Amino acid sequence: MAGIGQFDFNLFIKILPDLARGAIVTLKFSSLSIIFGLIIGTIFGVCRIVKNLILPKIATAYVELIRGTPLLVQIMIVYYGLPAAGINLPPEVAGVLALSINSGAYIAEIIRAGIQSVPKGQMDAARSLGMTYFQAMRYVVLPQAFRNILPALGNEFIALIKDSSLLSVIAIAELTRTGMQIYAVTFNAWTPLLGVAMFYLMMTLPLSKLVDHFQRRIGGHESP
Amino acid sequence: MSLLKIVNLHKRFGDLYVLRGVNMEVEKGEVVVIIGPSGGGKSTLLKCINMLEPPTEGKIILDGIDLTAKGVDLNKIRQRIGIVFQQFNLFSHLTALENITLPLRIVKKIPKEEAEKIAIKYLKKVGLEEEFASYYPHQLSGGQQQRVAIARALAMNPELMLFDEVTSALDPERVKEVLNVMEELAREGMTMIVVTHEMGFAREVGDRVIFMDGGVIVEEGKPEEIFTSPKHPRTRQFLSMIL
Ligand SMILES: Nc1ncnc2c1ncn2[C@@H]1O[C@H](COP(=O)(O)OP(=O)(O)O)[C@@H](O)[C@H]1O
Ligand SMILES: [Mg+2]
Numbered sequence: 001m002a003g004i005g006q007f008d009f010n011l012f013i014k015i016l017p018d019l020a021r022g023a024i025v026t027l028k029f030s031s032l033s034i035i036f037g038l039i040i041g042t043i044f045g046v047c048r049i050v051k052n053l054i055l056p057k058i059a060t061a062y063v064e065l066i067r068g069t070p071l072l073v074q075i076m077i078v079y080y081g082l083p084a085a086g087i088n089l090p091p092e093v094a095g096v097l098a099l100s101i102n103s104g105a106y107i108a109e110i111i112r113a114g115i116q117s118v119p120k121g122q123m124d125a126a127r128s129l130g131m132t133y134f135q136a137m138r139y140v141v142l143p144q145a146f147r148n149i150l151p152a153l154g155n156e157f158i159a160l161i162k163d164s165s166l167l168s169v170i171a172i173a174e175l176t177r178t179g180m181q182i183y184a185v186t187f188n189a190w191t192p193l194l195g196v197a198m199f200y201l202m203m204t205l206p207l208s209k210l211v212d213h214f215q216r217r218i219g220g221h222e223s224p
Numbered sequence: 225m226s227l228l229k230i231v232n233l234h235k236r237f238g239d240l241y242v243l244r245g246v247n248m249e250v251e252k253g254e255v256v257v258i259i260g261p262s263g264g265g266k267s268t269l270l271k272c273i274n275m276l277e278p279p280t281e282g283k284i285i286l287d288g289i290d291l292t293a294k295g296v297d298l299n300k301i302r303q304r305i306g307i308v309f310q311q312f313n314l315f316s317h318l319t320a321l322e323n324i325t326l327p328l329r330i331v332k333k334i335p336k337e338e339a340e341k342i343a344i345k346y347l348k349k350v351g352l353e354e355e356f357a358s359y360y361p362h363q364l365s366g367g368q369q370q371r372v373a374i375a376r377a378l379a380m381n382p383e384l385m386l387f388d389e390v391t392s393a394l395d396p397e398r399v400k401e402v403l404n405v406m407e408e409l410a411r412e413g414m415t416m417i418v419v420t421h422e423m424g425f426a427r428e429v430g431d432r433v434i435f436m437d438g439g440v441i442v443e444e445g446k447p448e449e450i451f452t453s454p455k456h457p458r459t460r461q462f463l464s465m466i467l
Contacts, residue, residue: 126327129302131327
């Protein structure tokens with residue numbers, strides 16, 4: 001029997017399928033959350049800059065609230081706290097909800113910076129051709145903003161993949177929890193944790209490469 | 225009735241008082257050239273005309289419609305007024321062709337194929353071969369970009385065209401190709417308001433020259449009057465500086 005700190009190659013091979021399943025769960029949760037986070041973030045990012053008395057205040061409050069509190073606490077509030085208010089959510093829904101709300105706040109800031117990186121003349125030109133504010137945003141400003149912030153969004157996705165490990169506290173069988181369960185059964189920590197780290201890297205490293213690629217492409221032809 | 229009438233136009237940006245009571249009228253088919261020192265409010269005036277900047281006070285009347293009145297559909301009105309900017313402001317994520325077709329499709333609701341035909345027609349009109357249609361703005365020279373911007377505005381079929389120092393950001397050898405397009409347009413009878421430092425253009429193409437300084441119209445008249453015998457000392461001083 002291998003000790004707690006020993007690497008057991010046979011065990012490693014044996015647990016690979018379980019860890020792979022955990023990694024897929026991790027990817028599922030982070031992908032869903034980045035999609036909802038993008039929707040939430042775009043809405044609140046635009047709200048932060050519109051000429052309006054209340055919308056920017058609401059958006060700012062949301063961003064500050066989320067950025068000022070730990071994700072772990074947010075996850076627990078959604079899963080354990082909401083039932084107190086009569087809202088019972090299955091852990092999967094609570095998990096995606098918490099992660100989406102969390103990444104939405106960070107993405108809102110990225111989107112706001114992205115919109116502000118687009119020269120004001122673009123909006124002027126669009127409006128002067130008869131587009132409404134929303135058409136100008138949708139067809140002219142946001143596409144350019146997204147191009148500029150693709151690297152930042154990629155980094156946000158990487159962060160989300162890692163942060164989703166916190167979902168283990170609400171019993172979602174993602175990668176980290178899978179590793180912990182293997183440890184609980186085999187009393188070998190080193191082997192599953194090494195496997196867990198390896199799977200995280202297999203997800204994040206290609207994304208980092210992609211981010212680098214986008215970064216270089218933006219540097220390549222900066223628009224006037 | 226004049227196509228455009230500006231009545232007692234004032235514009236403030238916070239404490240900054242940029243336009244201080246501008247009155248002017250532009251007839252159909254007229255080419256009005258506005259000259260004056262930088263910071264005098266020329267760009268602001270043009271942006272007030274299509275309501276990109278809402279006036280603080282005063283009226284902008286286009287073809288009998290007061291654009292400053294409540295309930296006016298500005299998105300409709302702006303289709304009737306084309307504007308070309310110093311910095312071109314082409315949509316940098318779209319090709320030359322798409323720059324022109326985008327507003328045609330989403331504002332005028334013209335189907336894709338027809339919009340592309342119109343775009344090609346106007347690219348040709350500003351002297352750009354069809355091959356440039358697929359170029360992105362950063363692949364075009366300044367002069368070419370500015371001509372695409374003119375084509376984009378013209379494709380909306382406006383009744384009034386505003387030009388804001390459209391050759392100021394161009395290399396000297398590219399200025400002529402843009403001025404030629406504008407001259408051609410004037411010959412065809414387009415109503416135009418042109419802010420420029422190109423005095424040759426003002427003399428030859430302008431029906432009337434307006435000298436603006438400090439947010440007011442200081443002097444206006446026929447090009448030969450303004451250029452050969454300016455009445456106001458400030459006009460004289462400005463002209464002596466740039467001629
Ligand atoms: N959006 C704005 N906000 C604040 N100040 C502005 C704005 N646009 C123009 N100004 C100011 O108004 C003055 C007139 O500018 P402008 O109309 O661009 O003059 P011109 O085109 O004759 O050079 C300048 O002092 C400029 O800084
Ligand atoms: Mg100007």
